[in-house]
Amino acid sequence: MPETPEQTWTIKQLLDWTTDFFSKSTMGNARLEAEVLLAEALACQRIELYTRFDEQPDPQRLTEFRAWVKRRAAGEPVAYLAGHREFYSLRFHVDPNVLIPRPETEHLVVAAVEFAKSLKCDPIRIIDVGTGSGCIAVTLATLIVNCKIAATDISQPALEIAKGNAAHHEVESKIHFFTGDLLQALPQGSSPVHLIVSNPPYIGKLELSTVDDQVKNHEPDIALFSGDHGTEIIERLINEAAQLLLPGGALMFETSPIIMDRCVALVENNQAYCDVRVIKDYSDLDRIVVATRNNN
Ligand SMILES: C[S@@+](CC[C@H](N)C(=O)[O-])C[C@H]1O[C@@H](n2cnc3c(N)ncnc32)[C@H](O)[C@@H]1O
Secondary structure, three states: OOOOOOOOOOHHHHHHHHHHHHHHOOOOOOOOOOOHHHHHOOOHHHHHHOOOOOOOOOOHHHHHHHHHHHHHOOOOOHHHHHEEEOOOOOEEOOOOOOOOOOOOHHHHHHHHHHHOOOOOOOOEEEEEEOOOOHHHHHHHHHOOOOOOEEEOOOOHHHHHHHHHHHHHOOOOEEEEEEHHHHHHHHOOOOOOOOOEEEEEOOHHHHHHHOOOOOHHHHHHHHEEEOOOOOOHHHHHHHHHHHHHHEEEEEEHHHHHHHHHHHHHHHHHHHOOOEEEEEEEOOOOEEEEEEEEOOOO
C-alpha cells in the first residue's frame, strides 16, 4: 500500500487494496487473509471491520498492518503473523514452534469423539502423540466430558504453546503434558489407554521438492519430516501404540494420501491390530487410519 503522507486510508480501502495485492502475490484466500491481518492490527473481530468501513485506523496500527502485509507477501503464513488459527471452531495460539493446525486434522477429532461415545468407561484415557499446538488434545478435552489425556511432544517449546492453549480453553486439568520421543515420553508403568491419536510428521525428505515453500520455509522441520519416505515415525508409533492400548482400544493417525497404502500395510501386518479402515478428508483424499487393538 503506497505510503504517501497525504493519502488517508479507510478500512474499506485497506481491505480492497490488500485483497488485490495478495491475490497477485500470495497463494491463499486473499480477502480472508487481508481481513484476518487487519482485524488483528485493529484488535477487533473480523466481522467488526464491516461495520467500520469508513473509519481511518490510527497511524501506529496502520504501520503494523503494513509491515504484516509485506511479510505475508514475502511468504510468512498469516497464522504466525496474527498469532492464532481456528481449529474445530476454537482459537489456538500458534507461533513458528508449532505446526499450524489444518482442517483435515478435524476428521481425526470427529473419529475420536465418535469412538469415545461408544465406550462405557469413566474416565476415557487418551494419548495424543506429537501434540504441537495441542489442537487435537485440547479439542478432545472440550468435547469429551469424562476424558483424561496425556499429550506428548519432542519439542518443549511446542508443549509450552499447547499448555497455554489448554489453559485458554480451560481444560488444563484434563491434560497432562510430557516431553520426549513418541510414547517413550510417558512415565514408566503408565496405565494402558482406550485411544491413541496422532498427527505425526509424515513428509519424506525425498519429497522435499514437492513441499510448498511457505510450509518448508516457515513451519518447523521437526513437525513435518519423517525419514526419507515419511513412514519412519508412523512405523514406530504403530509398534509403540500396540504396547499401550487396551484390547478393543483404537489407534487413529493422520497421514498423507501419498503414503497411505504403505501406512495401511504397516498396521495390517502388525498382529496387534484388526479392523483397519481409512477416513477421507474434505477433499475426498485418504487421510486418517483407524485400527482396533486385538484382544491378544
Ligand atoms: C504434524 S505436527 C502435528 C501437531 C498437532 N498435533 C497438529 O495436528 O497440528 C507433528 C508434531 O509431532 C512432534 N514430533 C516430531 N517428532 C516427534 C517424536 N519423535 N516424538 C514426539 N513428538 C514428535 C512435532 O514437534 C510436532 O509438534
